[in-house]
Amino acid sequence: MTRVIHQRDIERRSVRLRAREFAQDVLLAGAAEARDLPDPAARFQATRPTYEEMVKAGFLKDLIPAKHGGTGLSATESFAMVEELSAVDPGVTLTLLATTLGLAPLMSSGNQDQLRRHLPVFLSGSGSPLAAFAFSEPEGSANFENAESSDTGMQSTAAPDGTGWRIDGSKNWISNAYGWEGEGPDLMTVTVATNSREATRGGSGAASDGERSASSATKELTVFCVEKGSNGLNFGEPINTTGLRTHLLPRVYFHGLLVNDRARVGAVGEGAQIVGAAFGGGAGVGALALGIGDAALSFALGYTGTKSRGGGIPIVGHQSVSFALVDAKIRLEAVRSLLYRAANAIDARADDAFELSVAAKIFASETVVDVISKLMLVVGVESYSDQTPLTFYLNEALALPLIGGSNNGFRRRQLSQCLRNA
Ligand SMILES: Cc1cc2nc3c(=O)[nH]c(=O)nc-3n(C[C@H](O)[C@H](O)[C@H](O)COP(=O)(O)OP(=O)(O)OC[C@H]3O[C@@H](n4cnc5c(N)ncnc54)[C@H](O)[C@@H]3O)c2cc1C
Incomplete structure (x- = not known):
């Protein structure tokens, strides 16, 4: 046919x-x-x-x-x-x-x-334009909406200042925020709390402090555009990560950074929805993971197919080695199936697109870490040397359960909510 x-x-x-x-x-x-x-x-x-x-x-x-x-x-x-x-x-x-x-x-x-x-x-298709999404904070971000007290939830703030806003606070782990030379990116979209003082006092509603729970006290978040070279935009020492060494993750400080109201994205208080839409279900992180996993398997197949390690036959000839390679292949194919099922659902705007995308993010990022560490076991001690790439792949992959909405802090909670709503 x-x-x-x-x-x-x-x-x-x-x-x-x-x-x-x-x-x-x-x-x-x-x-x-x-x-x-x-x-x-x-x-x-x-x-x-x-x-x-x-x-x-x-x-x-x-x-x-x-x-x-x-x-x-x-x-x-x-x-x-x-x-x-x-x-x-x-x-x-x-x-x-x-x-x-x-x-x-x-x-x-x-x-x-x-x-x-x-x-x-x-x-434009030219130059090296960078944008950054400044959401995560040094003291945590999984509970960003929590407004129980002044030290819970999103800590960075924007307060009205004349016809605009004054931004104060700090962010951490912000990809691209440093710009190329420490001037900041061409565009940084920054999420901050815009009702922090009201929230700290217990809000303007009738509920007493005792009646307000973590789930009912929600921070009002708003997103602003910050441009490179803005006064009050500063950077701390970038994080020296073990993996993703070609990427840069600085700490960002806002010291009385003034923006015009025209820099506000969406309405005041619309930040949580905007951030949620930007993060989506996170399946793109699954695609990063699958690329790394396939590359690791490809290396392991080549190595085990050519190295005998003194045993007279390539080590893939040992059943324990070949079975481990088979298991790695099956698990990567399972990742691929879920990832592209999520992609098809996103493209078709299907009802389950978000759910599948979150599931693919979690499954891909965690499976690939595990697959690489098992491949190291069959390649053996040489996999631990920088002369072979498996520790490179592992270090890159280790970041993926933690980024794009960490699997435990965000993604499993989202999926659990989907299950409860089903
Ligand atoms: C390489 C890399 C790039 C990144 N790029 C960006 C970026 O460009 N922009 C950006 O804003 N962020 C970025 N981040 C941060 C990333 O998106 C994280 O998802 C985010 O910081 C939240 O991590 P977390 O959930 O571990 O948060 P934390 O608030 O530090 O929580 C720590 C852990 O506590 C537990 N926990 C906390 N609260 C709860 C709860 N209510 N229920 C259950 N468990 C809980 C979870 O296990 C959670 O993982 C990046 C991170 C990395 C590593």
């Missing part, structure tokens, strides 16, 4: 191939050069030419919806792209994804003036 090839299949394949070629021809060498530098900011800066090539090759524009002037790849296509890039360097791939996350509040809730002001640089 002749298989019918749809136009969509051809396009999807071409996105994957384009990303695979770029990863091999440009990303591989660019990231490797940057990765071994001792200083986190220097490592990030060294990836700038590679990121610029990524932008020039259209990968940033691909991830911007067509209604905003981008190519508007489907979820299925963009996951294929992310997989291929991530298989070679998840850190630079995350820089690209974090830019689209930083733009997400604007694309969902920005007004025409904001879109006209901020989007063109990201659509």
Whole structure:
């Protein structure tokens, strides 16, 4: 029977191939050069030419919806792209994804003036434009909406100041926030509390302090645009991570940073919905994970198929080794199935798209960490050397259950809510 090839299949394949070629021809060498530098900011800066090539090759524009002037790849296509890039360097791939996350509040809730002001640089296909999504805070962010007392929930604030707002506070783990040279990104979308004083006093409602519970006291969150070089935007020492070494995660400080009311994205108090829409279900993180997992399996197959370790036959000839490789393959195929089921549901705007996307994020990110550590067991002691890539893959993958809404702090709670609502 002749298989019918749809136009969509051809396009999807071409996105994957384009990303695979770029990863091999440009990303591989660019990231490797940057990765071994001792200083986190220097490592990030060294990836700038590679990121610029990524932008020039259209990968940033691909991830911007067509209604905003981008190519508007489907979820299925963009996951294929992310997989291929991530298989070679998840850190630079995350820089690209974090830019689209930083733009997400604007694309969902920005007004025409904001879109006209901020989007063109990201659509131009040239330069190295960065956006950042500043949400997470040094004292925690899983309980961001909790307004029980002044030291719970989102701590960064924006208070009315003349015709605008004054932003104070700090954020941590903010991808791209440093910019390339410590000037900040082209655009940072910042989530802050705008009712902190009222919340601390117990709110304006009739309930007494005793009647207010953590679940009923909710912080009013609002999102603002902050531009690079703003007065009052400062950075602490970037975090020196063991994995994702081509990516940069600084601590950000806002010291009386003044913004015009025109910088407000959406309505006052709409922040939680805007942030929720930006984070989505997180399946994109699953695509990062699958790329790493496939690369790790591919290395293990090559190694075990060629090295005998003194035993006279390649070690894959031992049943314990070949069975472990089979198990890894099955688990990665299960990840792929759930990930692309989620992608299809997102593209079809199906009712279960969010639920599947959260499930794919959790399952992919945790399964891949486990698969890599089991592959290390069969490759053996050489897997622990920096002459083989398995510890690199493991270190990259370890971040994935924690980012994009950590699996326990956010994602399992969301899924549990979905189950209760079903
Ligand atoms: C590489 C990387 C890139 C990142 N990029 C960004 C970015 O660009 N922008 C950004 O804003 N953030 C970013 N982050 C932060 C990331 O999104 C985290 O998801 C976020 O900080 C929340 O982590 P957390 O849930 O562990 O939070 P925490 O508040 O630190 O919670 C710690 C842990 O406590 C437990 N916990 C806390 N409260 C509850 C509860 N109510 N119920 C159950 N368990 C609970 C959970 O186990 C949780 O994981 C990044 C992180 C990394 C590692």
